[in-house]
Amino acid sequence: MFTSLLINSIVIFLVAFLTTYFIIPKIIWVVNSRDLIDKPNQRSSHIKSTPTMAGVSFFLAIIMVVFFTKQLDYDNIGVNLIVALTIIFIIGLKDDLVVSSPRAKIGGQVLAIVSIIITGAFHLTEFNNFLGITTVSLSITIPFTIFIMLAIINSYNLIDGIDGLASIIGIIVFSGYALVFFIIELDYYYLISLSFIGVLFAYLRYNLSSSKKIFMGDTGSLIIGFCIAFLTVKFMSTDLTLDKKLPFLAENKIIVILSIIFTPIFDTLRVIGIRLLNKKSPFYPDRNHIHHILIDSGLKHYKASLFLALLNILLIGLVMFLSSYYNSFEMIIFMIVIFILFLILFYKLKKKLKYSNDFKKSKVIKLVNYFF
16 A cells, blocks of 8 residues: 555656646747746846746646546545636636736636535534534535635735745645645545645746746646645545544644645735735735845845745644644644744844844844855
């Protein structure tokens, strides 16, 4: 059994990696020849016009993976997943080419989400005694599921602002889900997670390149965000009460999820909070994202990305460890404290940018430059 899974793991990773790796150069050629490149504006973190829409390769790679793993799809979700990914792909492609309205994007995302949650395998009715909650009725969980998935899709889309960040954070998120699905023996979802690790490693080679650089575009970030949301909901909907192999208490599965997707969720909540405090629309574009603060503080793109990735990895490890000893009430308090500490960290960095020209003397920035 393990040998079979190991072979499947290698095959799926290579299919995803090689498909993405060899298709991206073709995309770069087409985008350049059709002049569909991303031109920088006042909010951009890049200064050169750059090809985009690497997400086309993500879509093709994942469709192949879904086909190759269909024998392990015991939830019979593969067809629904292809339909949902196709909807998301069309939304992202349209936005990269002609720019879609927020209403059209959200409407398309809801349609894709509904095509997933109509299956019984994705109903968030089992909370494993999280904060004393055991089961919840479908009338509550269906709108809650739609909200959760929309939040994750768009929060991931928002962190795609500097080279390497979206792909590195994505690799961490999918690695976290690959680990938990491997432990609870949901092989199909483990392999889906693993395939995205392959996709993002292949993309990262081009995204960090100086001569063959490309952005994933909304075509890519929406696909990645949707699949993170897809795996999140699957993990949340799984009853872990009787699973003895878990490295954490079953009631803490939501805390573990929050640690895995912490970076995009924290950044989104923080930015929306700042905009509302400034009496602006939560959708108002600005340079208040945590990656903007780091690069405006003098860090290079890859250093800012690695720093945020390291924080996320440390948090996942710490939460996994503590969640085996403390209940969900105690872990919620811990996560609130972590959230506040992160708010303070980025508030101080932002304050130094605003009131001092000597921001490079920040101890945090010095440490990041020293280690990376």
